Amino acid sequence: xxxxxxxxxLILAGGQGxxxxxxxxxxxxxxxRPLVGHVxxxxxxxxxxxxxxxxxxxxxxxALAERVVSDRESGFQxxxxxxxxxxxxxxxxxxxxxxCDTPALPHDLVSRLVTGLGEGDIAVAHDGExxxxxxxxxxxxxxxxxAAALSDGERxxxxxxxxxxxxAVDFSDCPEAFANLNTRDEKQRLExxxxxx
Numbered sequence: 426x427x428x429x430x431x432x433x434x435l436i437l438a439g440g441q442g443x444x445x446x447x448x449x450x451x452x453x454x455x456x457x458r459p460l461v462g463h464v465x466x467x468x469x470x471x472x473x474x475x476x477x478x479x480x481x482x483x484x485x486x487x488a489l490a491e492r493v494v495s496d497r498e499s500g501f502q503x504x505x506x507x508x509x510x511x512x513x514x515x516x517x518x519x520x521x522x523x524x525c526d527t528p529a530l531p532h533d534l535v536s537r538l539v540t541g542l543g544e545g546d547i548a549v550a551h552d553g554e555x556x557x558x559x560x561x562x563x564x565x566x567x568x569x570x571x572a573a574a575l576s577d578g579e580r581x582x583x584x585x586x587x588x589x590x591x592x593a594v595d596f597s598d599c600p601e602a603f604a605n606l607n608t609r610d611e612k613q614r615l616e617x618x619x620x621x622x
Contacts, residue, residue, distance in 0.1 A: 426542075428535050431518050434468040434475040435494070435511040436461055437504050437559060438486065438525035449481050450606070451525035456616050460606070461489055463528035471535040473517050477525075478507040503580045504559050505571065512568035524559045526606040529619060531599050538562040541594030547586055553597025558582040560603065 426432070438451030438461055451461035461477060468475045477490040486493045497510045504524075511520050521538065523530060531537065534550070542548040542562055550560035559582065567589060574585050596602065606612045 426519070426539055428472050428519070428521070428539055429470075430473055432472045432521050432535065432539075432562070433511070433515040433517045433519070434465075434472040434535075435508070435515070435520050435522045436464050436468075436475065436477045436490070436525050437507045437522055438477050438479045449479075451477070451479065452482055452485055453606075453612065455528055455606075455612060456619060459485075459489065460528060461486070461525045464523055464525055464530065465489060467528075467530040467532065467534060468521070468523070472521060476511065476515070478511055498575075505575060505580055505582055505585060508563065508582075509568060509571045509575055512563065512565050512571060515565060518565050519562055520565055521562050522559060524605055527560070527603060528606075529602050529604055529615065530560070531596060531602045534560070534602075537596065538594055541592055543592055545590045545592040547589055547591035548594050549586065549591060550596050550603065551593040552600035552603050553595070554600065556583070556593060557603050558586065561586075 452459045465475050474491045476492045477486045478494050479486040480495050483493050494510050494514045496506045508522050538548045546564040548562040550557045579585055604615055
């Protein structure tokens with residue numbers, strides 16, 4: 426698989442940001458630019474295109490990605506709905522989903538997920554201690570199955586993955602790369618750490 430032709434990156438920025446006071450996390454300033462810009466940079470040039478899944482401030486996001494895809498159903502229904510919306514919209518056979526609040530993702534994320542996929546349909550990052558279900562490479566043809574799961578009320582990513590041939594991909598050498606920002610304190614600490622690198 427050549428990810429520069431067969432994979433579309435999809436940054437999930439469609440949530441409500443409840444733990445950060447309802448802010449639109451992807452647009453939160455981080456080290457001088459929007460948080461989502463740092464995530465975009467980690468994927469740019471390594472996949473066919475980088476899209477953003479967003480449900481607010483669409484004009485701002487459109488300036489930061491090749492395309493913005495909103496959830497197919499309203500009501501902030503969670504990351505599975507964002508993933509489904511991306512799977513339905515892209516033309517590539519694979520989608521790489523990542524959250525908008527992980528600015529330190531590994532530079533080799535794409536290549537390692539592709540390698541770790543093997544014959545599977547889904548490859549999910551594992552930091553040695555826990556799985557990161559919203560950092561995953563997913564076969565686009567699973568869109569119909571995900572639509573059925575959503576219509577049955579499923580909102581848990583790991584339960585949907587369990588229906589398919591999925592692989593955990595080892596990133597235990599860089600667990601700090603998956604730090605995500607749920608509070609302003611976490612944001613300040615990670616800004617300080619990245620500024621020292």
